[in-house]
Amino acid sequence: MPSILLIEDEPALGMIVKDSLEVRGFAVRYAADGQEGLELFRQQCPDIVVADVMMPRLDGFSLAEIIRRENPGVPIIFLTARSQPADVVRGFELGGSDYLKKPFSMDELIVRIRARLGAAAATPAPAGVLTLGQYQFDHPKQRLHRQGQEEQLTHREAELLKRLYDQRNQVLERTTVLRELWGDDNFFNGRSLDVFITRLRRYLKDDPQVQIVNVRGIGYKLML
Numbered sequence: 254m255p256s257i258l259l260i261e262d263e264p265a266l267g268m269i270v271k272d273s274l275e276v277r278g279f280a281v282r283y284a285a286d287g288q289e290g291l292e293l294f295r296q297q298c299p300d301i302v303v304a305d306v307m308m309p310r311l312d313g314f315s316l317a318e319i320i321r322r323e324n325p326g327v328p329i330i331f332l333t334a335r336s337q338p339a340d341v342v343r344g345f346e347l348g349g350s351d352y353l354k355k356p357f358s359m360d361e362l363i364v365r366i367r368a369r370l371g372a373a374a375a376t377p378a379p380a381g382v383l384t385l386g387q388y389q390f391d392h393p394k395q396r397l398h399r400q401g402q403e404e405q406l407t408h409r410e411a412e413l414l415k416r417l418y419d420q421r422n423q424v425l426e427r428t429t430v431l432r433e434l435w436g437d438d439n440f441f442n443g444r445s446l447d448v449f450i451t452r453l454r455r456y457l458k459d460d461p462q463v464q465i466v467n468v469r470g471i472g473y474k475l476m477l
Contacts, residue, residue: 255370256280258299260290260316261332262308270303273359279366287311291319295400298387299327301370303362306333306344314347321348323400328369332357383418386463386477390414397456404456409434413449417465417475427472 257279261267264285271281282297284290288310294302302320306313317329328350333340344352350369353362381393389398395411397404406414412434417425431438431446450465450473457463464476 254278254280255301255366256282256297256299257366258282258284258290258294258297258302258304260284260287260302260304260308260313262286262305270359270362274363274366277363287313287316291316294320295323298324301328301330301366303330303332303366306331306340314343317344317347317349319401330362330365330369332362383415385418385457385475386460388457388460388463390418399459406456410449410452413446414453417453417473421475421477424468424474425472430472 255278257274259267259271259274259281261270261283262285267283267285271283274281282293282299284293287304287308290302290304290308291311304313304316308316313331313333317331320327320329325348329348330351330353331344331349332353332355333344334355341352351365353365381391383390383392387399390396391398392411392415395406395408397406397414413430416430416433427443427446428438431442435442435445454465457465462477466474466476468474
């Protein structure tokens with residue numbers, strides 16, 4: 254079920270749009286202003302954002318700038334009564350994917366949402382960039398990104414995380430990874446591996462849906 258973050262400062266309109274989208278099979282979170290919307294975005298990591306432009310606390314354009322820094326790929330559809338060409342151009346320059354003028358029909362909004370979701374699904378991630386929940390793992394550059402924050406990994410950390418990802422939701426055998434990355438599965442290398450697993454857990458701690466669990470006597474499992 255596609256997830257939508259709807260941000261609209263007119264409560265009556267917001268509830269109508271939310272209910273209409275849910276009836277059509279979307280999961281919708283609703284925020285009444287830009288700041289609340291940003292907080293929900295960081296919690297939820299939705300498939301698409303539908304946002305009014307003129308809002309209190311944080312306007313739609315400013316919100317889009319922040320979202321684009323933290324998640325370059327999520328589609329953003331602006332809802333607005335402002336239809337001057339300069340406003341439309343600015344919306345697209347700030348990372349907007351589409352622009353819908355108020356008043357609008359629900360059928361048109363839904364068509365545009367589905368089109369944007371389809372385009373996002375058809376756009377491949379950059380080579381070597383893997384998605385781990387809210388994280389983007391750039392394996393070639395050994396970087397882990399989440400919401401504008403970046404962790405630079407060591408070579409061995411990156412290789413260990415890549416092996417966990419390749420075996421995601423399955424057991425990565427401790428002996429195998431020790432022999433491949435440490436060259437030997439002796440006691441001291443085993444203690445070193447434990448330290449690296451602890452580091453990776455710390456890097457991934459901000460998304461509770463991503464966990465590295467111990468499989469006693471066998472190895473580790475990356476749960477996504």
